[in-house]
Amino acid sequence: MSHTKVTENTPPQAELDAFRELQRLAYQAAGDVAAGLEPGVTEREAARRIRVHLEAHGVQDWFHTPFAWFGDRTAFRGFRAPPQYFPTRRALEEGMPFILDCAPVRDGCVADIGYSGYLGDNPLHDRLMDDLRAHRRLIVERVRAGDTLQDVYRAVDALIRDQGYDNRHRVYPGRVIAHRVGRVRSRLPRAVVAGFGIRSLQTLVGDLVVERAHHRSPLWADGDVSAHPATPGMWAVEPHIGFRDIGVKFEEILVVTGDDAYWLDDDLPHVRRWDGPPALIGAVRARVPADTPLFTERFAPAPIVGGAPFEVRLGHDGPVLSVPAGETALEAVRRVRPETPYSCRQGFCGTCRVRLLAGVPDHRDRPTGGSPRGEGFALCVSRAREGERLVVDL
Structure with a gap:
């Protein structure tokens, strides 16, 4: 929301x-x-x-x-x-x-x-x-x-x-x-x-x-x-x-x-x-064998953990957006491009994935069904190192 x-x-x-x-x-x-x-x-x-x-x-x-x-x-x-x-x-x-x-x-x-x-x-x-x-x-x-x-x-x-x-x-x-x-x-x-x-x-x-x-x-x-x-x-x-x-x-x-x-x-x-508390999800994950895929679903985005501020440029000559430590790139992008699609906000579905043109990302999405990430960047969860600038194809 x-x-x-x-x-x-x-x-x-x-x-x-x-x-x-x-x-x-x-x-x-x-x-x-x-x-x-x-x-x-x-x-x-x-x-x-x-x-x-x-x-x-x-x-x-x-x-x-x-x-x-x-x-x-x-x-x-x-x-x-x-x-x-x-x-x-x-x-x-x-x-x-x-x-x-x-x-x-x-x-x-x-x-x-x-x-x-x-x-x-x-x-x-x-x-x-x-x-x-x-x-x-x-x-x-x-x-x-x-x-x-x-x-x-x-x-x-x-x-x-x-x-x-x-x-x-x-x-x-x-x-x-x-x-x-x-x-x-x-x-x-x-x-x-x-x-x-x-x-x-x-x-x-x-x-x-x-x-x-x-x-x-x-x-x-x-x-x-x-x-x-x-x-x-x-x-x-x-x-x-x-x-x-x-x-x-x-x-x-x-x-x-x-x-x-x-x-x-x-x-x-x-x-x-x-x-559902993150602690409960963590407890379940701890009991699942490491080689067994586990997918969880929330009805709101998970809290951002270990986030740092970074920047996102929309296209090679588009505006540069600041992404605070406690916010997602999707939120920052939708302030200026409200039509940007999204769905799960958890890094599963790929709806908000865009092509990454430049920069070193911190991928935090978990594509389901073995779908490839390729050059995609999931705006809803993925991030970058502090001070890094990413360029996405928007």
């Missing part, structure tokens, strides 16, 4: 990389804190640990400070007033679900994430998390199709009902399922008031004024103010579903271009849960 077409409103790649890095850092902080939770830890203590972790890694400000919700508070049951959203002295117990949520700001970039888990054993929580996967797919497909934000919200609501759950993001202030994010633009001093950074709020209010002048909103809800397609840029999206006293959600950045949409990062904890 990470192919793109850039428009004048799409953030430049360097900026997307910075937002992706901060989002991963926020998820890493939540995951590290979750791994250390034990009976007796309170919501306030869990939130404090996330804040300490992130500030130790360069976070200077907040869109909002960390939240933690335990037990039935994960489903926002009975929430009516803003103070109820803030961490309490509720202590974690065995089998209890939890949600950790934080929105750090670093070097002007913003992340807003939601991490769901539980302590001990909770099969019902697992079921809800598995069913949440369909919402991630639905949202990007409907936004990509050009549906209005109002219609996408209602489609998510319908799916929640079909699954037998109830919509918990409707309990959020303004009933929002998402909000626009971008670089924080403010000259105010860094300060937090009622859990929210005043610099981030000033930026959001400024966006709200501009968008409302165009009969749009940077807040994505189910009202008529959201009866427009998603405006290009980045949106922090957080579908939140509940069943009885359990609530689960994820929150991550959706990038919207002039005619496309994609999730900023497919290497996040909830996505790895759904697509």
Whole structure:
């Protein structure tokens, strides 16, 4: 889901990389804190640990400070007033679900994430998390199709009902399922008031004024103010579903271009849960004899391992594209040649293979059925040494 077409409103790649890095850092902080939770830890203590972790890694400000919700508070049951959203002295117990949520700001970039888990054993929580996967797919497909934000919200609501759950993001202030994010633009001093950074709020209010002048909103809800397609840029999206006293959600950045949409990062904890952890694939491979072919299939590209930045030139006299360490050549090429075909994104099918005209490649594809690689270069997985420039026939 990470192919793109850039428009004048799409953030430049360097900026997307910075937002992706901060989002991963926020998820890493939540995951590290979750791994250390034990009976007796309170919501306030869990939130404090996330804040300490992130500030130790360069976070200077907040869109909002960390939240933690335990037990039935994960489903926002009975929430009516803003103070109820803030961490309490509720202590974690065995089998209890939890949600950790934080929105750090670093070097002007913003992340807003939601991490769901539980302590001990909770099969019902697992079921809800598995069913949440369909919402991630639905949202990007409907936004990509050009549906209005109002219609996408209602489609998510319908799916929640079909699954037998109830919509918990409707309990959020303004009933929002998402909000626009971008670089924080403010000259105010860094300060937090009622859990929210005043610099981030000033930026959001400024966006709200501009968008409302165009009969749009940077807040994505189910009202008529959201009866427009998603405006290009980045949106922090957080579908939140509940069943009885359990609530689960994820929150991550959706990038919207002039005619496309994609999730900023497919290497996040909830996505790895759904697509199968690399560790499991590695364990299976370790048990297969070395001389026996083993092919695995993922529903998203595998994380890039040992990648280094390099360049790709399209033809002998075409543009030179920079490929960052955490990105594939296919992603870089499709930003300027969106018609470039692809399929598996794993180096099997050969759909994105192009003729290599010059340069020394690091071939990482695995052609199936004994098909020859020849002079082909698989844009989806193959790379080059750091600083190397490849020339491909495009």
